[in-house]
Amino acid sequence: MRFATTISSLVPLALAAIAFAGPTPLDVFSPPITFPTAGTVLVSKTQTTIAWNATGAPVNISNKALLMLRKGDLTAPFILAEGFDLRTGSLDITVPNVLADTDYEFVLFGDSGNFSPTFTIQSDVPA
Ligand SMILES: *[C@@H]1O[C@H](CO)[C@@H](O)[C@H](O)[C@H]1NC(C)=O
Numbered sequence: 400m401r402f403a404t405t406i407s408s409l410v411p412l413a414l415a416a417i418a419f420a421g422p423t424p425l426d427v428f429s430p431p432i433t434f435p436t437a438g439t440v441l442v443s444k445t446q447t448t449i450a451w452n453a454t455g456a457p458v459n460i461s462n463k464a465l466l467m468l469r470k471g472d473l474t475a476p477f478i479l480a481e482g483f484d485l486r487t488g489s490l491d492i493t494v495p496n497v498l499a500d501t502d503y504e505f506v507l508f509g510d511s512g513n514f515s516p517t518f519t520i521q522s523d524v525p526a
């Protein structure tokens with residue numbers, strides 16, 4: 400009962416969101432990350448270049464570009480970059496100074512968010 404009520408109350412909201420998309424909807428683009436690859440080791444506070452396949456990128460991309468860091472099952476609200484051009488296919492970033500571990504991923508938005516393969520971030524301080 401409660402579930403049905405919730406769903407039906409959301410429908411008008413969803414329709415309103417579509418109506419607000421405007422008269423000329425832009426293209427959605429969700430490119431796959433090509434670097435880092437599985438097993439890449441990045442070092443905190445060093446420069447690296449995140450890359451994705453921008454082949455076939457539409458001229459007008461509607462979705463806002465956003466790069467986030469994910470650890471394990473958590474996509475923390477850790478925004479590494481935003482507002483960059485998804486059509487360029489790469490972005491230079493400084494690897495954040497986070498706990499050294501082997502279960503990091505980048506999430507590129509994109510549309511719904513593309514996850515990179517899992518990679519390692521090492522401390523910049525020798526063990
Ligand atoms: C990039 O995407 C295009 C279009 O989907 C595909 O044809 C091409 O093989 C991809 N290239 C790489 C390096 O993944």
Ligand SMILES: *[C@@H]1O[C@H](CO)[C@@H](O)[C@H](O)[C@H]1NC(C)=O
Nearest residue numbers: 423424425426457458459460
């Ligand atoms: C991209 O957007 C511009 C400005 O709104 C528009 O003039 C142009 O026709 C659009 N191009 C495509 C391919 O949709």
